[in-house]
Amino acid sequence: MRLKITHQTSYRYDQPVQSLVQSLRLTPSVFEGQRVVDWTISVSGGQRGAAFRDGAGDWIEGWTVRGPVEEVTVAIEGQIETRDTAGVLRGHREGVNPLVYLRATALTKPDAGLRELAASVTGDDALDLAHKLSAAVSGAIAYLPGVTEAGTTAAEALALGQGVCQDHAHALIACAHLHGLPARYVSGYLHSSADGEPHDAAHAWTEIHVGSLGWVGFDAANACCPDARYVRLGSGYDAQDAAPVRGLTVGSGAESMDVRLQVQEMEEQ
Incomplete structure (x- = not known):
């Protein structure tokens, strides 16, 4: 599948800021x-700085914008060819030991509810267990936008029984950890038209390390493994760690954000 992605994020400030520094994944x-x-x-008005591939295999770019400035726009445009690998992250070079991803964060810390959910699942092997954990999270948290926030934890989303892809990913990470399986948060894009309507959005899912097979993706929000509709950008311990845009602003202006994103399937050449 060939996908064309147009992604524009505009940051506006009610008072001009002196400068800002961004780290883009x-x-x-x-x-x-x-x-x-x-x-x-x-990056509008920006100067590209250092760029490098980190230990997890993600490409990081630094950008600096000198003010005073009231609006900054991060724009992406490109085309990418994808194919279905049944969720297996084959051929991805990274130097981080998978055991690092057994570490919980504030967003993925398990509580009694998550422990009970994880304990209710058993599997014949690590891969089977990972699939069943993903299905359990899918059943426990209904997809419903607008009911959770960026800081909602996995435990809170499970107690609510509703959430978005970020919440499903955090809950699955927590459940995998409780079974001793390394798991991490993945950010990217999803193009889907299975129901006849386009759902083009930034998306998130989970990767679980299942022994010799390595990292395998699980999208509990959509009850599937990532396929050719998915574009992987980067990973981290949780949504904050894997954020595509992280930054520091010098100034006291309040920030607002506007996002425009389109993922379009192109005719392959």
């Missing part, structure tokens, strides 16, 4: 499931 991952045809990142 907005370049698609390099592995067998996807190949970049072309990809451009720009």
